[in-house]
Amino acid sequence: MVDSLLAWLLLPLGVVLGWALAKRMPQPEQQSLSTEQLGGLLSHLAGDDPDQAIAALTQAVEIDQSTAELHLTLGNLFRKRGEMDRAMRVHETLLARPALNPQLQNQVRFELAQDYLKAGLMDRAEQMFQDLAAQGLFVTAALEQLVAVYEQGRDWKQAMQAARQLEAAKGESKRAVIAQYYCEMADEARRAKNNAEALKLVRKALDTDKDCVRGSLLLGTLSEAEGDFDLAAKSYRRAFDQDARYLPEMLIPLQRVSEKLGAMDDFVTFLADAKQVSTSSLPLVVEAKMMRQEGIDSMSHLSTSLETRPTRAVLVEFLDVLEKRPEVIAAGLDKPAASLRQALLKLIETSSRYQCSNCGFNPRQLFWHCPSCKQWGQIAPVDDGLGPKA
Numbered sequence: 001m002v003d004s005l006l007a008w009l010l011l012p013l014g015v016v017l018g019w020a021l022a023k024r025m026p027q028p029e030q031q032s033l034s035t036e037q038l039g040g041l042l043s044h045l046a047g048d049d050p051d052q053a054i055a056a057l058t059q060a061v062e063i064d065q066s067t068a069e070l071h072l073t074l075g076n077l078f079r080k081r082g083e084m085d086r087a088m089r090v091h092e093t094l095l096a097r098p099a100l101n102p103q104l105q106n107q108v109r110f111e112l113a114q115d116y117l118k119a120g121l122m123d124r125a126e127q128m129f130q131d132l133a134a135q136g137l138f139v140t141a142a143l144e145q146l147v148a149v150y151e152q153g154r155d156w157k158q159a160m161q162a163a164r165q166l167e168a169a170k171g172e173s174k175r176a177v178i179a180q181y182y183c184e185m186a187d188e189a190r191r192a193k194n195n196a197e198a199l200k201l202v203r204k205a206l207d208t209d210k211d212c213v214r215g216s217l218l219l220g221t222l223s224e225a226e227g228d229f230d231l232a233a234k235s236y237r238r239a240f241d242q243d244a245r246y247l248p249e250m251l252i253p254l255q256r257v258s259e260k261l262g263a264m265d266d267f268v269t270f271l272a273d274a275k276q277v278s279t280s281s282l283p284l285v286v287e288a289k290m291m292r293q294e295g296i297d298s299m300s301h302l303s304t305s306l307e308t309r310p311t312r313a314v315l316v317e318f319l320d321v322l323e324k325r326p327e328v329i330a331a332g333l334d335k336p337a338a339s340l341r342q343a344l345l346k347l348i349e350t351s352s353r354y355q356c357s358n359c360g361f362n363p364r365q366l367f368w369h370c371p372s373c374k375q376w377g378q379i380a381p382v383d384d385g386l387g388p389k390a
């Protein structure tokens with residue numbers, strides 16, 4: 001703690017000392033920051049009085065390249081430390097200098113725009129990044145920041161436009177992200193009960209990125225709501241073909257629409273295929289539940305499943321079957337089995353069911369935009385295996 005506090009305090013001091021050394025003891029007439037002012041600046045930083053240090057810094061009569069760089073470095077340091085008022089004050093003071101050369105002026109504008117973004121002054125950040133990009137300055141970085149501004153404001157149309165500009169500037173595809181924006185818009189239309197608009201948007205998502213799992217799942221949900229069970233079944237299956245990890249998102253919906261279509265034979269075939277492709281235990285659980293519905297004893301199936309794919313979901317189903325068996329009831333073991341099943345259900349409920357492949361974040365619900373690393377489409381369901389995680 002003391003070490004980190006010391007580092008906190010010494011960093012700005014180091015910046016100023018580094019700056020002074022880089023000047024290699026200039027002659028007094030060449031200095032834009034007088035020896036006296038530099039001394040004042042150092043003592044304020046050493047005394048952990050950054051506001052006085054800023055005042056000393058801004059008293060420099062003349063701004064040359066190195067004094068301006070000192071402003072920039074200190075301002076950025078304040079931003080990194082989350083001291084946004086101070087960061088903005090340093091950068092704004094520097095920008096107000098009439099004699100600042102254009103190159104430095106642009107650099108300060110870029111830094112100030114980042115201050116605004118971090119301080120949550122989104123309108124100002126947006127305007128400044130837009131101006132910079134329009135003038136061909138810091139284009140890639142400004143567009144990346146603009147995308148972040150629009151994503152934060154859930155302004156998907158603007159985010160899409162900025163992503164397309166970024167695509168052109170960087171020469172790198174942004175299709176997957178643009179498809180996610182279409183899905184966001186489709187989801188908003190669905191919540192507003194405008195299914196026709198939502199369907200149009202989700203089709204655009206899939207046209208933009210044919211591998212968009214979210215688009216397929218959403219097309220399934222929307223088609224199902226419209227009573228188009230055939231398209232719904234195709235869409236749910238497409239989601240699995242696109243990425244087998246999303247099986248837990250599509251399996252029960254596919255079962256539901258297969259029942260409505262009277263196509264349970266196809267569903268049984270799908271379960272058999274899914275077991276080959278996916279490591280999830282969910283097809284085994286669904287098979288066991290279907291056996292029970294048909295009055296078939298699923299105990300042997302579940303015992304084998306517990307050996308091949310031991311997961312909490314299989315164990316819950318196993319206990320549910322076990323506690324209803326006459327010999328278990330006769331032995332008075334049905335209640336302990338039920339207690340164990342309830343405890344497992346609680347554990348499943350409170351466990352993380354998803355993981356971000358980019359940052360490792362473990363949410364309990366599916367986010368298409370990772371709240372931790374802000375990447376799109378990286379969070380997927382994970383197996384609830386009983387053994388230690390691989």
Ligand SMILES: [Zn+2]
Pocket residue numbers: 356357358359360361370371372373374375378
């Ligand atoms: Zn993440």
